[in-house]
Amino acid sequence: MTAGAGEPSATAFVPGHITGFFSVQSAAKPAQSGSRGAGVTLTDGVEVTVTPGSGLRLNGESTSVTAVDSVRSRLGVDAAVDATTPLPLGAGFGVSGALALGTALAANAVFGCGKSENELITMAHCAEVEAGTGLGDVVAQARGGLPIRIDAGSPSHGRLDGVAARPHVEYVTFGERSTADVLAEDTEALSRAGESALSRLLEWPTLDRFMTAAREFATDADLLTDDVADAIDAVDEAGGDAAMAMLGNTVFAVGDGLSAAGYDPERCRVDAGGARLRPEE
Amino acid sequence: MTAGAGEPSATAFVPGHITGFFSVQSAAKPAQSGSRGAGVTLTDGVEVTVTPGSGLRLNGESTSVTAVDSVRSRLGVDAAVDATTPLPLGAGFGVSGALALGTALAANAVFGCGKSENELITMAHCAEVEAGTGLGDVVAQARGGLPIRIDAGSPSHGRLDGVAARPHVEYVTFGERSTADVLAEDTEALSRAGESALSRLLEWPTLDRFMTAAREFATDADLLTDDVADAIDAVDEAGGDAAMAMLGNTVFAVGDGLSAAGYDPERCRVDAGGARLRPEE
Numbered sequence: 205m206t207a208g209a210g211e212p213s214a215t216a217f218v219p220g221h222i223t224g225f226f227s228v229q230s231a232a233k234p235a236q237s238g239s240r241g242a243g244v245t246l247t248d249g250v251e252v253t254v255t256p257g258s259g260l261r262l263n264g265e266s267t268s269v270t271a272v273d274s275v276r277s278r279l280g281v282d283a284a285v286d287a288t289t290p291l292p293l294g295a296g297f298g299v300s301g302a303l304a305l306g307t308a309l310a311a312n313a314v315f316g317c318g319k320s321e322n323e324l325i326t327m328a329h330c331a332e333v334e335a336g337t338g339l340g341d342v343v344a345q346a347r348g349g350l351p352i353r354i355d356a357g358s359p360s361h362g363r364l365d366g367v368a369a370r371p372h373v374e375y376v377t378f379g380e381r382s383t384a385d386v387l388a389e390d391t392e393a394l395s396r397a398g399e400s401a402l403s404r405l406l407e408w409p410t411l412d413r414f415m416t417a418a419r420e421f422a423t424d425a426d427l428l429t430d431d432v433a434d435a436i437d438a439v440d441e442a443g444g445d446a447a448m449a450m451l452g453n454t455v456f457a458v459g460d461g462l463s464a465a466g467y468d469p470e471r472c473r474v475d476a477g478g479a480r481l482r483p484e485e
Numbered sequence: 486m487t488a489g490a491g492e493p494s495a496t497a498f499v500p501g502h503i504t505g506f507f508s509v510q511s512a513a514k515p516a517q518s519g520s521r522g523a524g525v526t527l528t529d530g531v532e533v534t535v536t537p538g539s540g541l542r543l544n545g546e547s548t549s550v551t552a553v554d555s556v557r558s559r560l561g562v563d564a565a566v567d568a569t570t571p572l573p574l575g576a577g578f579g580v581s582g583a584l585a586l587g588t589a590l591a592a593n594a595v596f597g598c599g600k601s602e603n604e605l606i607t608m609a610h611c612a613e614v615e616a617g618t619g620l621g622d623v624v625a626q627a628r629g630g631l632p633i634r635i636d637a638g639s640p641s642h643g644r645l646d647g648v649a650a651r652p653h654v655e656y657v658t659f660g661e662r663s664t665a666d667v668l669a670e671d672t673e674a675l676s677r678a679g680e681s682a683l684s685r686l687l688e689w690p691t692l693d694r695f696m697t698a699a700r701e702f703a704t705d706a707d708l709l710t711d712d713v714a715d716a717i718d719a720v721d722e723a724g725g726d727a728a729m730a731m732l733g734n735t736v737f738a739v740g741d742g743l744s745a746a747g748y749d750p751e752r753c754r755v756d757a758g759g760a761r762l763r764p765e766e
Contacts, residue, residue, distance in 0.1 A: 312649055320690040321630065321647035348758055349602065365640070366602035368593055370764040409601040477629055477758010483651040 214313035215253040215482040218302035219475035220246035220291045221344045221351075222375070223450040224418030225425075227398030228339065228391045229356035234330040238356035239339035241398055242405055242414055244373060244456065245348050245475040250289040250299060251482075252306025254314050257284030262303070264288075271304035271338075274331035281315045283307065290470070294380035296452020301341030304328040305479050313481055321346070326358035336387060348478030350414065352405065369411040370476065374462040374469035377454040378431035386427075386451050397424035415458060418447035429453055438465040495594035496534045496763040499583035500629060500756035501527035501572045502622045503656070504731040505699030506706075508679030509620065509672045510637035515611040519637035520620035522679055523686055523695055525654060525737065526629050526756040531570040531580060532763075533587025535595050538565030543584070545569075552585035552619075555612035562596045564588065571751070575661035577733020582622030585609040586760050594762055602627070607639035617668060629759030631695065633686065650692040651757065655743040655750035658735040659712035667708075667732050678705035696739060699728035710734055719746040 226241030260272055276283050285307050291297040305328040312319045319327075329342040343362055344351040350367035401417040401424075419436065422428050428436075432448045435455040439446035444461025448454065455462065462469035507522030541553055557564050566588050572578040586609040593600045600608075610623040624643055625632040631648035682698040682705075700717065703709050709717075713729045716736040720727035725742025729735065736743065743750040 309649060316691075318689050318691050319649065320633065320687075321649045324649055349761070352601065359646070368590060368600065368602045368605060368762065370762045372764065406601075408599045409604075410597075410599050473764050475758075476761040476764075477756075480630070480757040481649065481651045483653065483754050483757075 211255055212314045213253060213255045214310040215251060216306040216309035216479060217249055217251055217482060218306045218345050218479040219249040219348060220302065221298035221341045222246065222296060222454070222456050223340060224414060224447055225398050225401040225421035226340060226450055227395035227402070228387070234333040235326055235358040236361045237333050237339070238329065238343065238353070238362060240353050240356050240402055241340055242350065242352045242367070242402065243344055244350050245345060245478065246373060246472050247475050248290050248470065248472040249475065250287055250291070250302035250306055252303060252310050253286045254283045254307060254310035256282060256314065258282055260285045260287070262287045262289070269300055269303050270335040271300055271328070271331040272307050274334060275304050275307045275327055276311065278327045278331065279308065279311050279315065279317050281311050281317070283311045283314070292377045294452070295377040296381070296449030296454045298338060298341035298345060300337040301328065301332050301345055304331045305342050305345055309479060309481055322359040326360065329358045346479050348475045350411070350474060352409065365409070367409050367411055367414055370474045371411060371458050372460070372471065372473055373456055373458065374460060374471050375449070375454060375456040376435065376462055376467050376469040377452065378429065379453045381451055381453045394425040397421050400424070411458065412445070415445045415447050422448040427451070435462065435467065441465070492536055493595045494534060494536045495591040496532060497587040497590035497760060498530055498532055498763060499587045499626050499760040500530040501583065502579035502625045503527065503577060503735070503737050504621060505695060505728055506679050506682040506702035507621060507731055508676035508683070509668070515614040516607055516639040517642045518614050518620070519610065519624065519634070519643060521634050521637050521683055522621055523631065523633045523648070523683065524625050525631050526626060526759065527654060527753050528756050529571050529751065529753040530756065531568055531572070531583035531587055533584060533591050534567045535564045535588060535591035537563060537595065539563055541566045541568070543568050543570070550581055550584050551616040552581055552609070552612040553588050555615065556585050556588045556608055557592065559608045559612065560589065560592050560596065560598050562592050562598070564592045564595070573658045575733070576658040577662070577730030577735045579619060579622035579626060581618040582609065582613050582626055585612045586623050586626055590760060590762055603640040607641065610639045627760050629756045631692070631755060633690065646690070648690050648692055648695055651755045652692060652739050653741070653752065653754055654737055654739065655741060655752050656730070656735060656737040657716065657743055657748050657750040658733065659710070660734045662732055662734045675706040678702050681705070692739065693726070696726045696728050703729040716743065716748060722746070
């Protein structure tokens, strides 16, 4: 609680989410649209505090995020959103999805909107899809762990499973990359590679297989940058296991893979349980 | 990790689960059977450590639980299971479901079985249903929070939502009660009351409505014991909100409801994220 005396306030935590591979699933309705694929949620995430008011602050700076505006409007509330995160922005960690989902969870608590968890996830998912800033982050962030998106879309339409592992994760970012720009291009070849990677993971849903499938996807979909390819190779030579974050100029590795290869990465764990309201003190 | 040097070992945590109301959903296959209803998962839960071997120890005592045996057999492994819990046994906290699910998660990690989270949840759910020791605990414990079981059964068949709240919880137990005995009786009136409670919750899925629906269910289904009825009344008179755990001789309350009414309860929080492997150190 960060509010002054008597001012209602609620805080939600939403884990960061790195997608390892995906295919685009378009439908007429945003609730049925999204992506199939798999990824990793992180204990590094976004803390979102809502109070009555207006505006959005991220790490102390005023900003504007379309998906957050859309969630406020869907809930019909005047919410001031104050968010903090250690995650880099525009680098493939699902920060916009986290802001949308965290706003939905916290605003529902502050304003007594009476929405269920699935309804709040659906609002944030549709807001992200319509804004073009993400396809699968919100549903993955709601679940936590290493989510597999078997069918795309909001909880009424989509279907999730998970890889049963909870490793440490390291990550390093080499700069921003626009999700919207990549999704605006022809995604047919990318989606074919994503479907193939998902089939291989579902045959044997382990952490090793996920990392291998993610690496193959980045190559097959022709998304590797030089910095990313160099880092993945360096981790491999040091005996580790790394892949590229979709979509960002970012590499993630299992355990101490990046530091063992001489990088200076951030380090966290796989998030255990997904987006949640912080309990009242 | 509690194993000796070099011995493979994994530990899973599974939250306790109190059902507030339910209806029995029978089908030919255990994966499609279970219950609809809603409940509360607890940060008080069961820690399950698996190593190669045999036997089951619970809080240091050798014991036998049919659903655990069944999970071992479904996975085809020889697993020694060592579990600890602060929860009372046979009192409506889903300890048998927690043992089955924790064994599945930890044994999959130790023996490299390559099963997904949904496959492991399905194994534990079917083991519980076949043993007659629970209908909805396993899927609720896998989700965490305040799970609503909209459709019964394992993840391929069932459907879950959640009440978006994370209160503190107090509970007090007045002795054991057999789930199997109650389920062996005619459950038609009970299930009608459970369906009615679920409809009321889904209209307005908040914590207040959940507690009200659970209280009404206990009366309508004629399951109240004298101790439980007295405690619920006492909490109500003190301005709090309490209900009965299904199926146990147990009362749970939101916040400090039971201590404010003069009881000496256990106190914990709603579990945030559901059953999970403990991360490797």
